[in-house]
Amino acid sequence: MPGAPALSVAAAVVLSALSGFVIYRLLMRPMAGHPIFAAVLVTVTLGILLRAAIVLVYTDRIRHPLPLLGLANPPRRLPGGAVVSTFDLLTVGVAALFLVALFAFLRLSPLGIQMRAAGEKALLAAQRGINFQLLFALSWALAGFAGALAGVLYANNVRLDPSLGVLGLKAFAVALVGGLDSLGGVIPGALIVAAVEVLSVRYGDPLLADVSPFLCLLAMLLVRPWGLFGTKEELERV
Amino acid sequence: MALGGGYFKTTYDGDLALVDTRLRRVTLAALVAALLLLPRLASPFVLDLVTQVALAAVGALALNILTGFAGQVSLGHAGFIAAGAFTTAVLVEHRLPSPLLAARRRPGRRRAGRGRRDSGAQAQGALPGPRHAGAAPRRALRVRGVSESLGREHRGVDSPPRLGTWVLKGTTAWYYALTAVAALVLILSVNLQRSRAGRAWMAIRDREIAAESVGIDVARYKVLAFVWSSGLTAVAGALFAYHRAFVSVEAFGFFLAIEYIAMIIIGGLGSSLGAVLGAAFVTLLPYGIDAAVAGLRAPGGAEYYLFPAKFGAFGLLMAVFLVFEPQGLVGIWRRIRNWFSLWPLRYRPLRPAS
Numbered sequence: 382m383p384g385a386p387a388l389s390v391a392a393a394v395v396l397s398a399l400s401g402f403v404i405y406r407l408l409m410r411p412m413a414g415h416p417i418f419a420a421v422l423v424t425v426t427l428g429i430l431l432r433a434a435i436v437l438v439y440t441d442r443i444r445h446p447l448p449l450l451g452l453a454n455p456p457r458r459l460p461g462g463a464v465v466s467t468f469d470l471l472t473v474g475v476a477a478l479f480l481v482a483l484f485a486f487l488r489l490s491p492l493g494i495q496m497r498a499a500g501e502k503a504l505l506a507a508q509r510g511i512n513f514q515l516l517f518a519l520s521w522a523l524a525g526f527a528g529a530l531a532g533v534l535y536a537n538n539v540r541l542d543p544s545l546g547v548l549g550l551k552a553f554a555v556a557l558v559g560g561l562d563s564l565g566g567v568i569p570g571a572l573i574v575a576a577v578e579v580l581s582v583r584y585g586d587p588l589l590a591d592v593s594p595f596l597c598l599l600a601m602l603l604v605r606p607w608g609l610f611g612t613k614e615e616l617e618r619v
Numbered sequence: 620m621a622l623g624g625g626y627f628k629t630t631y632d633g634d635l636a637l638v639d640t641r642l643r644r645v646t647l648a649a650l651v652a653a654l655l656l657l658p659r660l661a662s663p664f665v666l667d668l669v670t671q672v673a674l675a676a677v678g679a680l681a682l683n684i685l686t687g688f689a690g691q692v693s694l695g696h697a698g699f700i701a702a703g704a705f706t707t708a709v710l711v712e713h714r715l716p717s718p719l720l721a722a723r724r725r726p727g728r729r730r731a732g733r734g735r736r737d738s739g740a741q742a743q744g745a746l747p748g749p750r751h752a753g754a755a756p757r758r759a760l761r762v763r764g765v766s767e768s769l770g771r772e773h774r775g776v777d778s779p780p781r782l783g784t785w786v787l788k789g790t791t792a793w794y795y796a797l798t799a800v801a802a803l804v805l806i807l808s809v810n811l812q813r814s815r816a817g818r819a820w821m822a823i824r825d826r827e828i829a830a831e832s833v834g835i836d837v838a839r840y841k842v843l844a845f846v847w848s849s850g851l852t853a854v855a856g857a858l859f860a861y862h863r864a865f866v867s868v869e870a871f872g873f874f875l876a877i878e879y880i881a882m883i884i885i886g887g888l889g890s891s892l893g894a895v896l897g898a899a900f901v902t903l904l905p906y907g908i909d910a911a912v913a914g915l916r917a918p919g920g921a922e923y924y925l926f927p928a929k930f931g932a933f934g935l936l937m938a939v940f941l942v943f944e945p946q947g948l949v950g951i952w953r954r955i956r957n958w959f960s961l962w963p964l965r966y967r968p969l970r971p972a973s
Contacts (some may be wrong), residue, residue: 408942412941412942418688418692423942425694426934427935429931429933429934430938434931547873
């Protein structure tokens with residue numbers, strides 16, 4: 382059926398966004414008032430559950446979706462002599478597009494401004510009549526959406542395998558190196574982490590590449606715990 | 620602790636006693652006797668299960684010192700277990716004169732040093748939750764990378780530990796040794812909690828600013844918690860290496876760290892009894908699922924679903940405990956105990972008798 386892949390990608394992305402809502406409602410909202418550590422652990426258990434569900438429902442085998450779909454991933458020559466695959470270009474394009482859209486949403490739309498307010502201080506935001514529950518659910522949905530997008534692109538470009546979730550830990554490193562509360566910091570953060578990883582494969586031990594994102598993170602936490610572009614926290618006062 | 624039925628502590632000695640009531644003395648003696656007699660009564664399989672529980676309990680108690688007492692997060696304890704295990708393996712390979720003693724002391728001390736360094740960034744003070752948690756997994760992965768880049772991903776520990784002329788070998792010997800070590804670590808953990816450091820840790824866990832304002836050196840005690848915890852975890856790793864007689868980097872993944880966190884959460888954060896209960900629960904859960912599947916006589920091909928089902932049950936239980944029973948198994952145990960000690964009344968008096 383022509384157009385089926387596009388349709389299924391759209392379905393996957395929308396379903397992930399919806400499941401973000403459901404996860405917030407069922408799992409994260411009951412954790413309000415508990416230590417943040419417990420909430421973080423709930424997300425870890427969520428990862429375990431989802432992975433088990435995927436293996437139970439689908440398969441635990443490694444797949445390569447593109448040949449199965451009969452699609453090709455031809456290499457493209459870039460000016461300057463670099464050669465990248467089509468899906469590499471697509472990934473970069475989608476990432477840039479998503480980042481711009483997210484930036485515009487958070488800066489310009491009323492909902493985005495409310496979301497930033499709720500993120501900064503939920504209590505004050507609620508007192509100004511902002512429905513922060515809805516906004517937290519929305520941010521979960523957005524995260525689900527972006528995660529599904531990343532998963533589709535990565536699976537098509539590299540491989541589909543149930544342990545893809547480990548990528549999320551790398552994303553943690555990127556977000557923290559760039560600065561947790563800075564959207565613009567994601568770009569330099571991602572570039573630094575990726576560059577160190579690629580260079581350590583090229584010039585060092587390939588096994589070192591597994592840990593290089595975390596070495597970056599460690600270095601950043603020792604020098605600037607708030608990240609490259611994050612806001613420096615003030616001391617907590619009574 | 621306010622107990623129900625007219626039990627008051629009237630002397631300082633009574634307040635300091637580890638085992639305070641006659642009922643507790645009797646049950647503890649019964650438990651010790653049962654553990655001593657178990658090898659005569661139980662099959663080697665059961666003995667091995669108890670041994671595994673004891674080994675897990677050492678690690679869980681160590682993590683509980685950090686997370687339960689001091690309220691600090693570590694998703695990297697698998698790294699410390701790996702460090703202890705690999706140090707032991709290397710020492711055994713180089714034929715140190717007394718591997719048992721060497722392994723017991725050295726990784727503990729060495730890892731304690733690393734714990735100090737690692738926790739430096741976190742102990743500096745105001746690192747909030749998510750960043751904190753993000754900092755932790757790197758440790759597991761880093762240790763893994765280091766042991767991989769040493770060029771050997773796995774090592775055999777072929778000589779059993781010996782102390783003088785006594786050689787630790789066989790299921791029963793391992794059972795006694797590991798149960799004794801677990802009991803020692805349990806006593807250590809209970810005593811640590813009652814000590815000055817333990818009370819400082821709990822104050823920091825409950826409210827950092829308040830702790831600092833009553834004169835607790837927050838950074839120092841946080842580092843101390845990391846040192847104790849990672850040192851003891853490395854001891855668990857060293858024992859693991861001897862018990863399995865084989866160490867491999869695959870065994871020390873991110874999942875192992877999650878497993879230990881699950882133990883202290885399911886058991887009940889901040890309680891030594893909880894850590895032991897949680898260790899037993901998490902260790903025995905896969906065997907329980909195996910037995911259930913065998914009892915149901917599931918159709919062929921069930922083996923394929925067994926592993927993900929175990930994995931999923933584990934995640935589900937952890938989520939259920941986190942959301943619905945944050946006090947863990949110990950919370951359930953306390954409710955049951957209170958029900959009995961207050962019976963036939965339903966509530967404890969509003970004002971505890973002083």
